[in-house]
Amino acid sequence: MNILNLYGSLNGHTEKVAFEIEKAVAGAGHAIRTVNVKKDDSVIDLLEYDLTFIGSGVYTWLPGKPVLNWMEKQMAHARKNDLILPGSPRVPGKFVCVYCTYAGPHTGEAEAVPALKYMGQLFDHLGITVADEWSVVGAFVPEKMRHFNASGRLGNIEGRPNAEDLKQVREKTGGLLESIRSYSVV
Numbered sequence: 001m002n003i004l005n006l007y008g009s010l011n012g013h014t015e016k017v018a019f020e021i022e023k024a025v026a027g028a029g030h031a032i033r034t035v036n037v038k039k040d041d042s043v044i045d046l047l048e049y050d051l052t053f054i055g056s057g058v059y060t061w062l063p064g065k066p067v068l069n070w071m072e073k074q075m076a077h078a079r080k081n082d083l084i085l086p087g088s089p090r091v092p093g094k095f096v097c098v099y100c101t102y103a104g105p106h107t108g109e110a111e112a113v114p115a116l117k118y119m120g121q122l123f124d125h126l127g128i129t130v131a132d133e134w135s136v137v138g139a140f141v142p143e144k145m146r147h148f149n150a151s152g153r154l155g156n157i158e159g160r161p162n163a164e165d166l167k168q169v170r171e172k173t174g175g176l177l178e179s180i181r182s183y184s185v186v
């Protein structure tokens with residue numbers, strides 16, 4: 001399979017997850033192109049890829065600026081080229097996995113949901129099926145916000161994403177590849 005791995009990351013947590021995905025995908029023998037949209041926000045033909053991963057940190061419930069900006073460019077391109085059709089007909093064999101890293105200090109797991117849904121909508125509008133949504137815990141890095149790491153709804157999240165979180169990402173990546181591979185064979 002041909003796989004795209006997009007991410008935006010302000011403090012490096014989402015980048016860690018993106019690199020785990022890259023390792024797991026390459027280890028399974030698939031071609032993967034990893035793009036940090038903060039460094040390269042070029043428009044991409046998303047239908048060239050069988051599976052896209054897209055991830056961002058959560059900032060006030062939504063993806064961070066790099067991913068929001070990239071999505072805006074992609075949407076402008078899609079509109080200009082009439083790629084968004086009524087009913088958003090499915091493009092067979094094209095999938096996306098959306099994920100975020102988040103701290104959930106106020107409302108816990110619910111705080112990851114708007115960012116996941118927001119990122120998924122771009123792909124769903126293009127007919128690309130949302131195959132999975134992952135939320136990975138990522139602690140606050142700025143000193144003045146670190147008190148949230150021990151006092152929020154998710155309990156003590158200092159040091160996350162940790163080795164166990166990243167192991168889960170590798171395992172879930174393997175599971176998703178297997179699921180999509182068997183779907184495209186059928």
Ligand SMILES: Cc1cc2nc3c(=O)[nH]c(=O)nc-3n(C[C@H](O)[C@H](O)[C@H](O)COP(=O)(O)O)c2cc1C
Nearest residue numbers: 009010011012013014057058060061101103104138
């Ligand atoms: C300014 C700022 C705002 C944040 N806002 C939220 C938020 O609204 N909800 C949340 O769950 N996490 C929030 N976080 C935590 C980040 O989403 C989390 O640390 C994430 O792992 C950062 O990912 P990144 O380093 O890849 O950008 C915020 C962090 C910062 C620094």
